Amino acid sequence: MDEYQTEDETAFVVEESVEAAIGGNAYQHSRVNQWTTSVVEQCLSQLSKLGKPFKYIVTCIIMQKNGAGLQTASACFWDNTTDGSCAVRWENKSMYCIVNVFGLSI
Amino acid sequence: MEEYSSGDEAVFSADDATISVKECIEGVIGGTDYNQSKVNQWTATIVEHSLTHLVKQGRPFKYIVNCTIMQKSGAGLHTANSCYWDTATDGSCTVRWENRTIYCVVSVFAVAVTL
Numbered sequence: 001m002d003e004y005q006t007e008d009e010t011a012f013v014v015e016e017s018v019e020a021a022i023g024g025n026a027y028q029h030s031r032v033n034q035w036t037t038s039v040v041e042q043c044l045s046q047l048s049k050l051g052k053p054f055k056y057i058v059t060c061i062i063m064q065k066n067g068a069g070l071q072t073a074s075a076c077f078w079d080n081t082t083d084g085s086c087a088v089r090w091e092n093k094s095m096y097c098i099v100n101v102f103g104l105s106i
Numbered sequence: 107m108e109e110y111s112s113g114d115e116a117v118f119s120a121d122d123a124t125i126s127v128k129e130c131i132e133g134v135i136g137g138t139d140y141n142q143s144k145v146n147q148w149t150a151t152i153v154e155h156s157l158t159h160l161v162k163q164g165r166p167f168k169y170i171v172n173c174t175i176m177q178k179s180g181a182g183l184h185t186a187n188s189c190y191w192d193t194a195t196d197g198s199c200t201v202r203w204e205n206r207t208i209y210c211v212v213s214v215f216a217v218a219v220t221l
Contacts, residue, residue, distance in 0.1 A: 044188045
């Protein structure tokens, strides 16, 4: 079984999932709850389909474009040789979407 | 959620983590207003301090601490997490904090290590 998963592979899977879930939509307060859920579920199911020996944590932030400042940071205590993360930033005219994927090897 | 015995070290305690993260946040940004030039430093400090406290507990876990700080300006913000892990041993907790000008959301994920 291939034990490695590159950042690029992960980023590609995530970008596709985000496009499929919210691509082409404008920010709508009533739907954003459903969108974040659908983005994380899509990403997670595509990642688990890769069949690699990893546990995954996927987080998604959707923010309306309104001039506000947003900052996110993560710190991780894990095995540097086997575990990793990747962040994907996506945007359209009315919103920003940030997805973080953390993969911990089993 | 089931109650675990206090002597069981291999189970993540969301309550303990919540308390320690709240203290970290208060210590770093309690009483300050949103400041664009400092926010980078704040998020880094919050995640580092939270992680250090968690690791000091000496439990057999790998940790991920995520912090988001947003200026209060009427924009909508939504976050979601999804995890593919062993639900018997792994866990997470999320702490939401705010003051007059800042929203702060910190998530802690703990994944059990099999030694």
